[in-house]
Amino acid sequence: MQRLIFIGLIVAMVLGVVVGAVVYGDQGARVTAAVERVAAFDANQDGSLSEEEFTASRAGRAEDITFAQADKNKNGQVTALEIEKTPTRAQTDIASYFKILSDIFLRLIKMIVAPLVLTTLTVGIAHLGGGAAVGRIGARTMGWFITASLVSLGLGLVMVNLFKPGVNFPVTLETAVADVSTVSTGSFSLAEFITHVFPTSIVDAMARNEILQIVVISLFMGIALQSLGQKTAKVTDLLEQGAFLMLKITGYVMAVAPLAVFGAIAYTVSLQGLGVIADYGRLVGTFFLALFVLWALLIAVGFLILGPRVFKLIWDVRAPGLLAFATASSEAAYPRLLEQLERHGVANRVVSFVLPLGYSFNLDGSMMYCTFAVMFIAQAMGVPLSVEQQIGMLLLLMVTSKGIAGVPRASLVVISATLPAMGMDPAWIALVLAVDAFMDMGRTATNVIGNSIACAVIAKWEGLLANPERDPPVVEQVLGPGEDAAAPATKR
Numbered sequence: 221m222q223r224l225i226f227i228g229l230i231v232a233m234v235l236g237v238v239v240g241a242v243v244y245g246d247q248g249a250r251v252t253a254a255v256e257r258v259a260a261f262d263a264n265q266d267g268s269l270s271e272e273e274f275t276a277s278r279a280g281r282a283e284d285i286t287f288a289q290a291d292k293n294k295n296g297q298v299t300a301l302e303i304e305k306t307p308t309r310a311q312t313d314i315a316s317y318f319k320i321l322s323d324i325f326l327r328l329i330k331m332i333v334a335p336l337v338l339t340t341l342t343v344g345i346a347h348l349g350g351g352a353a354v355g356r357i358g359a360r361t362m363g364w365f366i367t368a369s370l371v372s373l374g375l376g377l378v379m380v381n382l383f384k385p386g387v388n389f390p391v392t393l394e395t396a397v398a399d400v401s402t403v404s405t406g407s408f409s410l411a412e413f414i415t416h417v418f419p420t421s422i423v424d425a426m427a428r429n430e431i432l433q434i435v436v437i438s439l440f441m442g443i444a445l446q447s448l449g450q451k452t453a454k455v456t457d458l459l460e461q462g463a464f465l466m467l468k469i470t471g472y473v474m475a476v477a478p479l480a481v482f483g484a485i486a487y488t489v490s491l492q493g494l495g496v497i498a499d500y501g502r503l504v505g506t507f508f509l510a511l512f513v514l515w516a517l518l519i520a521v522g523f524l525i526l527g528p529r530v531f532k533l534i535w536d537v538r539a540p541g542l543l544a545f546a547t548a549s550s551e552a553a554y555p556r557l558l559e560q561l562e563r564h565g566v567a568n569r570v571v572s573f574v575l576p577l578g579y580s581f582n583l584d585g586s587m588m589y590c591t592f593a594v595m596f597i598a599q600a601m602g603v604p605l606s607v608e609q610q611i612g613m614l615l616l617l618m619v620t621s622k623g624i625a626g627v628p629r630a631s632l633v634v635i636s637a638t639l640p641a642m643g644m645d646p647a648w649i650a651l652v653l654a655v656d657a658f659m660d661m662g663r664t665a666t667n668v669i670g671n672s673i674a675c676a677v678i679a680k681w682e683g684l685l686a687n688p689e690r691d692p693p694v695v696e697q698v699l700g701p702g703e704d705a706a707a708p709a710t711k712r
Contacts, residue, residue, distance in 0.1 A: 226539045228478035233546050236318075236482045240489025243314050247304075247495040254303040268297040285309070305654075307491045315490040321483025322547060328473045329552050332466055334426045336555055337434050337576050338441075339463035344569035345442025346456050354443065354573075360681055361574050364674050365582040372514060372584040372670075373614050376591035379510040381610075385502045386599025389651075429551075435576050470555035477556075481546035488657050500655040507592055511662050514588055515669060522673040525680055530673065536564045537672045545665035548657065550579060553668050561675050567684035571675045578671035585666025586631045589659065590617045593635050597648050605642060613642055631663065632656060 258269055261277040269277060274287045290298045290306045307315070348354055380386075417432050419425040425433035445452050497504055522530035540557035544550055554575070561571045594613060598605050605613070617638060632653075636646045652659075679685040 225474060225477060226542065229481050229539065229542045229546065232478040232482040233485050233542075236485025236546075237489055237494070239482075240318075240486040241494055243311060243486070243490040244493040247493055250304045251300070254300040257303060258298075258300045266297075268299045270297060274298050305492075305496070311490055315487045318483045318486040318490060322480045322487065323483075325473070325476060325480030325483075326547070326549060326552055329549075329555065330429055332470055332473060332555050333431070333551060334429050334434055335462065336466040336470070336558065337431060337572075338426070338438055339459045339466060340558065340568060340572035341435060341438035341576060342441045342445065343456060343460045343463055344567075344572035345439060346445040346459075347569050348442075348446065354439070357570065357573060357678060357682060360678055361577055361674070362581070364677065365578065368518075368582055368584055368670060368674065369587055369618060370614075371517070372588040373591050373617055375514055375517065376510060376588035377595065377610060377614060379506070379513065380592045380595040380599075383506045383509075384599055385506040386596040386601075386651075389502065389596075389600040431576050432580050467555075467559060470559065474556055477543055480552070481543065484547045492654070492657065496654050497658060503596060503652070504655055504659060507589070507659055508662055510588060510592060511585060511666050514584060514666060518584065518670055518673050522677065525677050526673075526685075530676070533564055533672060533676050534669065536560050537668065541665050541668045541672075544668045545661045548660040548664050550583075550664050550667050554579065557668060557672065561672060564676065565686040566675050566679040567682075567686065570679040570682060570684050574675045574678050575671060578674055579667075582671055582674055583663075583667045584670035585663030587617065588666075589631050589663045590634050590638070593631070593649075593652050594638050594642060597635075597639065597644065597651050598642065600651055601644065601648055603642075603644055609642065613638065616641060631660070 257277050258267070261269055261273045263273060271287045271291075274290065285303070285306045285308060287298065290302050292302055292306070345354055348357070418436055419430065419433035422437055424430075425437060445456050519530055519534065522533070526533065537557060537560050540553040540560055543556065544553040547553075558571060558575060561575070562568055591614060594617075595605070595610070597603075617634065632649065635652075636649050639646050639648060676685060
């Protein structure tokens with residue numbers, strides 16, 4: 221079943237790209253039509269259309285885009301590139317149907333995540349064996365996360381300074397087709413973030429899927445159950461049964477994951493096309509190269525601690541990683557990642573504690589992107605940043621990246637808040653917006669890999685990394701053996 225879902229995810233991605241490209245149409249023909257349109261109605265020959273000129277060009281085009289839609293730079297002028305990149309009404313309508321598939325899947329995932337975190341983490345802490353064990357695992361976990369964060373931010377800084385993708389970049393603010401109004405620029409407050417971690421209501425935290433607040437609730441519940449021992453054994457058993465129930469539901473939901481992947485990919489390609497990747501080839505190529513270097517570094521560190529088993533770990537989490545890549549949502553991969561890490565041999569009490577924290581504090585791909593994007597924008601706009609300023613930016617991002625857990629497109633929020641601190645205009649984020657959806661896929665998959673290695677390493681340090689062949693994980697009591705375990709059993 222696991223192998224079938226993985227194959228289904230790959231097929232769905234390919235089909236999504238093909239169908240999305242068909243909906244988007246021939247980019248060359250779109251460019252030609254847009255250029256001819258501007259040339260025909262550009263009365264003052266300035267290479268763009270004013271609102272009056274654009275309105276005149278809409279005559280006989282009942283399905284055409286509006287001036288407000290095409291004027292993405294909000295400068296009162298529309299260029300041929302903006303017209304070509306703006307999806308038509310037909311594109312938008314078709315893409316919206318694709319999005320239904322991914323939206324339904326993500327809603328089902330949100331339905332699962334909060335009760336899954338609450339039950340698994342509470343039971344895991346209840347079985348840890350004492351408050352000292354919780355403190356020790358917590359200290360090791362945060363130590364790993366802080367180190368990994370600094371390495372990720374630093375690597376992004378090194379790679380962007382080494383390759384300088386922003387120097388003489390062909391896309392400028394005038395030609396960047398992006399609407400910066402879609403990016404939240406809310407200010408960061410450390411005091412507000414720390415206060416927000418602590419819930420005012422269990423029901424409210426569960427309803428809004430506030431993972432950090434649910435972690436705090438689970439910590440109190442798990443430690444309380446642990447101290448009461450046999451007096452509340454039935455409560456612990458009930459929560460454990462609840463975790464089994466949510467894992468079973470996860471299995472049902474994941475069966476439709478390929479449909480969600482198809483919908484997510486088709487939606488993105490339908491609206492943006494694949495040509496945007498070629499337009500931003502230097503930025504996208506350099507960033508994905510940096511991600512591969514980060515992957516290699518994480519795997520190398522994992523090899524030093526876990527040995528050759530780290531490669532089996534990467535193979536075991538391939539499906540959650542691919543799901544995260546296709547949907548650009550770490551949350552979408554959480555239930556399956558939890559299951560696969562347990563199948564790999566990571567004790568439930570470890571993975572249920574480390575993984576939720578990792579989703580807020582260990583976003584390796586997202587943090588590397590923050591330094592990479594800020595420096596790229598500085599290079600493209602010709603803003604020199606000294607070594608001292610770059611180190612200051614790294615430390616600033618180290619703090620601010622922890623304050624936006626759970627915010628949609630969180631990396632963009634952090635970047636837009638960092639640009640003014642570096643003496644740059646927040647509107648300059650338009651330089652990276654056009655391909656952010658594609659780069660978000662890469663950094664989300666990297667977050668999954670980083671958290672997988674973190675869970676395995678902490679389990680190894682705690683002596684809780686088992687051999688699943690000798691000690692079948694608890695998850696197999698609910699979902700049955702995985703494909704790797706089922707094969708040998710069939711041969712015997």
